[in-house]
Amino acid sequence: MASNASASQMTASALLSVHATSDTKYDEVSTTSANPPESVERHPEFFFEDKLVAIQVEGTLFNVHKHQLTKSEVFSDMFKMPRIQGPEEGSTPEHPIVIKGVAAADFVALLKVLYASHFSSNPPAPTAALMIPAFRLANMWNFSELRTYLIPLAEKHLDDVDKIVFAREFGIKEWLTSAHIRLSQREEYLTTEEARKLEVDSVLLISRMREKYRTERGKWPFPPNSYYCAGCSGLTNATTGAYYACDECGTSSRNPLRCLNPNSALAQKMSGPSTVDTTSLEEEVNKWVEDEYSTKK
Template identity: 30%
Template sequence: MTSRISAPRELVTSMVQVGRPLRNLPKRSAGNTPADMPAAGKCRHSDYCFDDGNVVLECQGTLYKVHRSLLERHSPVFREMFMLPQPEGSIEGLSEENPITLEGIEADDFTRLLSLLYPPVLGDCKITTVEEWMSIFEQADRWQIDCLRDKALGNLRMSYISPIPKILFWMRFRLPEEDIVQPFIDLIARPNSLSLSEAQAVGLKLLVKIACARDMARDEGLCPHSGGFSVRRDEALSRIVHEVFYPS
């Protein structure tokens, strides 16, 4: 029986706020899988199963044989996990037949994380899309790899992300409020109201606040026009955003 690390993946549209606990890591269970039993239904990752790797991890049936020291160096979560005592006779993580299972984590996401820890060319980075950087940010936040978290956030800040996905992602991870003032302005100033799918994505509480802010903007005559917004209108819309979404 392999150990399992519970780490449920949330969609970008989730309103769940993710913390970064170091404590309450799961205890390892005693392994009872014979060392010579084949790993049925599992496959080795073509790039991240190193001959000299000394810890075996599994995500969604994909096996990774990597270097414990590298994970410990960059992630306090992995460092504390590896310090947990193992029951006598347990060989979890030492063989492909009895890996440490990272439950609830997408294999593609974990592979992206490893691509930055093991770049094919020193200093190279093949992560380019917003979706990929969001994936890297989520993994870096989960494992508390702060340098990668900061790198991912920097790239997300420089990328265009449509208002609702950006707002939900920033709120989920409690990122700086000022980064999403403009997306909120875009939502409350646009001529059309939220679609059904957008309303379902933001949830009732946020939907009510957006509707309230749009009403305030309309009552103050801040509706969009062909000439765009003046500085004074932008300042007024920013004030409405702070009053509705970030009241002091």
């Protein structure tokens, strides 16, 4: 009973000290309140005031930990400004800091990423709807560590269309080049939703690259006024004078073409996978991106 009584009378400091040194007895623990050190320094990284700051964005009110906001150079400088007379902005929900020109949904995205630990077992899904607005505000208010965290995350998880949207807004030229090249090379055409996300210039470039540098599967391989030998075409003119019915449509003809080799070079172009002139395509996309950037400067 004596030991239980001693335990119930212990301060939080003493109890934590006991857990830190399991072989220490309760009655041997000295508390910091009994013998305070001569000087105590606040840790520059892990001393949190834990003060809440009220912020209004559009018609929504937020209560956010001040130490999270001080990770921003803009907010940190704002908190250092001398106070004016009257209630302090952000001190209560009745006197919030009002942020204009920012969407409440974008601010929510920023807070979700800001509060998510890098080691969280249940982090928010790294979607474009989350990362693009979160990075927009992190960039605007100079959350430098958050920007550094989000860039590789966006590069890993965004698809090529969203990478172009991201790269255009935040000036990442390297992403523009690689994403346009991959979209021009892939088998699938742009969907309507993808085309709506991209600017008209990007849609036109991708369409032009596909038409110019791809040989599509099933495309007619004979250009107008071209000549091919029987070996390459797999076809020969069967001039026998007799009528033959076309095996495809049944039309009779006296001068049909006879298939000699279904595996000819031109037949392979029609039945095989699409081919891409990768080198020429990459050169033209690179030039297009460079020209676009030089025009905007």
